[in-house]
Amino acid sequence: MIRKLFGVAIAGAAFIAPSVTAHAAPAADWQRVGDGITSGISGIVVDGRDGDAVDTLAVRDNKNPGENRLVAVRYGPDAAPRVRPVQWSGELPVDLEALDAVPGRDHEYVALASSGTAYRIHVEKGAARVLAAFPLPGISSDGNYEGFALTATKEGIVAVWADRGQDDRPAKLSAATWDPATNAFGPHDSAHFSAPYPDEDVRHVSDVKVSAAGDLTVSSASDPGDDGPYDSALYDAGRLSVGDDGHAQLSVSDKPHRLAAFSGHKVEALACLPGSHEGIVGTDDENDGGSVAAADFCRP
Template structure:
């Protein structure tokens, strides 16, 4: 059966953020990345990726303040409102944080209260297309929490989420460690993509399937292994994954030698998500993923592509050095 690539944009208004400059790319467009958003076959970026001199903004200090997943929540003027998860594990430690981000202003941060029993080790989050204030947050063990955000005032006491349903991701294995999750809607189908990170010689694994937000059921799964050539030591092949409106898959990878680093990260064009005529979802991965940029000194664990835009936001979990955000043009709408 002939498949077709996603042609619908993500729900929500276009959110534009000025890009930070990227160096060492061939034929750059105005944002520093080639006009196509992907290096051409002749581009040196296939063998030598861009090195990112990003303007990082700190959003928290210490090991409980990292950002492990990021979702768009709207906009406020030129700024972008985001909802982020933290991979904290102990009772009383914050699980969710709201961040109003602008490249030219100090981020505004407040904690969000998780009502009920707190999850352990949240590693990813994305907004549910077409469902205002609805998100899915995923733990490292493979539990997906469909949550609804309710804002009734300022700060954590007035900004809460409640769990609509907690569901185990299908196909979870004992040694899996999930760090990425993404949702996209096209022609009545919501597709979910989730990622086991892998470790060193063990490749990561991407899985895609249709997801029904009403019944919380998944359709037929398509899974593929994913391995990156860089970083080369203490490698997590996938530290997050997001899907643009065109179905393009962006994957972050990271080197994590421990709570004090030193860290290193990279962004990859990993391939595409495809949808068939009857709503079946599958993955088409690049045999040799294109490295879009490197980010020395940080462990990127959160990737966000803004609707109908090439601009994206990256978040870090730098363990003892806290969490930070930056923006740059890496998405392919």
Template structure:
């Protein structure tokens, strides 16, 4: 069943065929896979988790990523560059943050058509537009999401260009009995303004306990949405996650934003032992990168086939 987005009804979303494979079983072949396969550590301890991921560049099998860390204190790293190369451990370079210091960054995506520019989202609803220049991330501007709820905790963010319009999608994670809420709105990169959002609630069947129904979201070129969910029982786990085909964001011929979300989302993959909080897809490929924030056990990344080109 497809639910209606609040304020907009869009029907006819086609979900993918069922699969029971795990994220690891979705990995690309060795010839196309960056890194050595499986999970690879990119940081140790509480301040080194990955809360969101975005692709910065790709050259063949080499992939460069930017990740956010949900740190809250001055002096702690906010943004990290991660290089994946075949047969090698990840290259990890913390970036110096120049500008207003965020608290609890939880998501990030690349700005379409603007190399090395990103939008990073803090859990309280403030977005930071940054540009990377070598080992520095400089803030170009900040803005608040519309209609921020004091009870919300925003953990997912995505940008996509549909019918020539840049569309932002973001998610309040939800918690246990409280479902996540997905939002979509047009975003104007000229002035960082967002249009009136549409929204829809989203709930997953797995994980079943200590669940954050949306720990990240990414949008494909056709607007289809992939959402990660995660179980977080505490700083030492045990963690579990899943990836879902959640629905779709659309733009009508008149420029109206639509959002559909499934009442029974199809599970694309199950991940054991990691709290997936970051999703990134390689352009034009089914291959993507998962990022985990495993609290006391630090952060890791893995390649998996979950994207829709």
């Protein structure tokens, strides 16, 4: 159980019904993965298991040469997380905000920068090699893209991504089929999403994940500055489907169901254990570094 790897379970404290006042996850449930503004986590993916340990990869939104972009993080039931920098070989990205695995391709991932540029990478033996860099369709010069997910369907792989939005400007979720052989996208569909909470300094989508059935889970977060204070929530935001024409379609709720709330942390990263309700949330708490915790928010 991934819950055991983080000490005390947070599910009972952080998993809430929409009508219940948001509760903070207990401090003991968070495990620190780095101190300072260059050590936050902005995207995370489960990379494998070794007994009770879970291996993950996580991106960091660093912008300057010499600053780490990708880390391997291993969690065990009786020790603090082990964090190892992964060497980046190829075009150096600026401000990575999301990460997901390429379905059916071992050791391949797509990392997304806030500009809307996607980096397809192969990660093995402590090194990441850039295979290709390409823009997502329909991106705008004033967008700030923080969420990205890939999911396998019977019609092929579908990508979902999000411009985070800000305060009165809702997030914009988009989806399209994606061909891993060519990195080409099909026609894309878009829909807007607004988080009811947090209600100040809000980024409506800070990450997105898609279940095998097409359920959309998003994180939302407040960000008043590098010293916080931060608050975050997870939502059932709607559904992804693929029409008879093979085009991706989004159905986004205007009254989203809140799955969890977290006080004192800026959640920017979501990952799920395959076939499980158990997942991992990662934070970019700016000057306070990065942390991870377990939560039962996934829908296999």
